[in-house]
Amino acid sequence: MTASEEVLARLMSPEGLADPYPHYHALRTLAPVCQAGNVYFLSGYDACREVLADPRFRVQDPAWYDVKLPGWRDCTATRLMYQSVQSRNDPDHSRLRRLLAGAFSPRPMAAYRALIERVVPRLLDRMADAGPGPVDLMTQLAYPLPTAVMGEMLGVPEADRERFRDLGTDFFKVMDMYADSSATERMEAAAAAMLDYWTAMIEDRRRAPRDDLTTALTQASDAGLLSADELLGVAIFLFSAGYGTTAALVGNATEQLLASPAEADRLRRDDDYVGAVVEESLRHEPPSQVVPRMTGDSTVLRGVPIPAATLLVCLVGAAQRDPGQYPDPDRFLPSRPGGRVLSFGGGVHFCIGAALSRMEAAVVLPMLFRRFPRLALAGTPERRLALRMRMHASLPVSLRG
Numbered sequence: 001m002t003a004s005e006e007v008l009a010r011l012m013s014p015e016g017l018a019d020p021y022p023h024y025h026a027l028r029t030l031a032p033v034c035q036a037g038n039v040y041f042l043s044g045y046d047a048c049r050e051v052l053a054d055p056r057f058r059v060q061d062p063a064w065y066d067v068k069l070p071g072w073r074d075c076t077a078t079r080l081m082y083q084s085v086q087s088r089n090d091p092d093h094s095r096l097r098r099l100l101a102g103a104f105s106p107r108p109m110a111a112y113r114a115l116i117e118r119v120v121p122r123l124l125d126r127m128a129d130a131g132p133g134p135v136d137l138m139t140q141l142a143y144p145l146p147t148a149v150m151g152e153m154l155g156v157p158e159a160d161r162e163r164f165r166d167l168g169t170d171f172f173k174v175m176d177m178y179a180d181s182s183a184t185e186r187m188e189a190a191a192a193a194m195l196d197y198w199t200a201m202i203e204d205r206r207r208a209p210r211d212d213l214t215t216a217l218t219q220a221s222d223a224g225l226l227s228a229d230e231l232l233g234v235a236i237f238l239f240s241a242g243y244g245t246t247a248a249l250v251g252n253a254t255e256q257l258l259a260s261p262a263e264a265d266r267l268r269r270d271d272d273y274v275g276a277v278v279e280e281s282l283r284h285e286p287p288s289q290v291v292p293r294m295t296g297d298s299t300v301l302r303g304v305p306i307p308a309a310t311l312l313v314c315l316v317g318a319a320q321r322d323p324g325q326y327p328d329p330d331r332f333l334p335s336r337p338g339g340r341v342l343s344f345g346g347g348v349h350f351c352i353g354a355a356l357s358r359m360e361a362a363v364v365l366p367m368l369f370r371r372f373p374r375l376a377l378a379g380t381p382e383r384r385l386a387l388r389m390r391m392h393a394s395l396p397v398s399l400r401g
């Protein structure tokens, strides 16, 4: 094993997944671009930024999976996931992304803001009613908010939204790099349940169209603009991508603020501060820690020769703790000079929901910290142990200090 491979093995251990940052630093110090088997890991900011911005680096798409993972079309989870927008290159990527653009234009965004401003006080009331003991911020606030927003966007009835939380988490194991076999079974079961649910919902929208994205996508599919699998894949991916990541952001930012009382105080006092808090949270604890790309032709990256058709893993969590880009990178410091975070990826695949999730966090954080001025941790936060997604399994808080 090379020194870099040893660091990567430690990174993938339960201790490494609980706190990946020391291992990221070790990896970057050894080599900001390093090889482990057939895969290259990028831990330096410049290397990650360069790869994410450059259209020559493509995403793993159905043609790639046909070669590397024959049989992926026989597994429901991979069949749906790998035909959705994030796993396609042009011309299919532009075709699918265009169909989603309307849901993120100014008119719906204004409606989502109004919804968020209505939903948050209700959730905070419910948290207050659940006291005086500790409450879990993830189940009480961080998940329900984006679940409501995504439910509204896609027209998922309120009664069904909670059920999707666990299903979505299991389904998304397909994106984890190292899923074990029990996770694979849960993933398939979740994918089958999602498939049944969305098939029925699409059928319903065919019979009775509504003003939601599911109806728009169903009509586009009926007009021949996307296949039945693509329709299902896009709807399922969008719902899951939209709530898990945003819940992660809300949980991460809350923990960071609780660990920095002066920053929390400034957030309470200064209406203009929340933007900097959200950006710094995204930098310091990016919810999506891993963004993959492929090389087309062979290339040289930061002096390292890389063969054609090779998988590159941009370790965004490592890149954003690169001291060459961010001095004193392990400190949560919203007042640091702004830079371009890589937390939403880059290039043509740049996250379509970035503005929406930033808006959700920017509304909920000041409301939370103002409503509960003595908000404090009430136990040890538990993290999910997955490299791809940096988020809490639970975040116990006390509302009255």
Ligand code: HEM
Residues within 6 Å of the ligand: 052, 085, 086, 087, 097, 238, 241, 242, 243, 245, 246, 249, 286, 287, 288, 291, 343, 344, 345, 346, 347, 348, 349, 350, 351, 352, 353, 354, 356, 357, 358
């Ligand atoms: C804090 C919250 C979020 C984070 C950290 C996040 C992160 C990401 C990342 C890293 C990518 C991959 C970009 C790339 O390959 O360069 C991505 C893509 C995507 N995200 Fe997000 N996301 C968030 C919220 C959302 C929301 C709220 C939605 C939907 C409402 C969403 C929908 C998507 C879609 C559809 C793509 C694929 C875009 C494409 O391939 O063109 N995301 N996101």
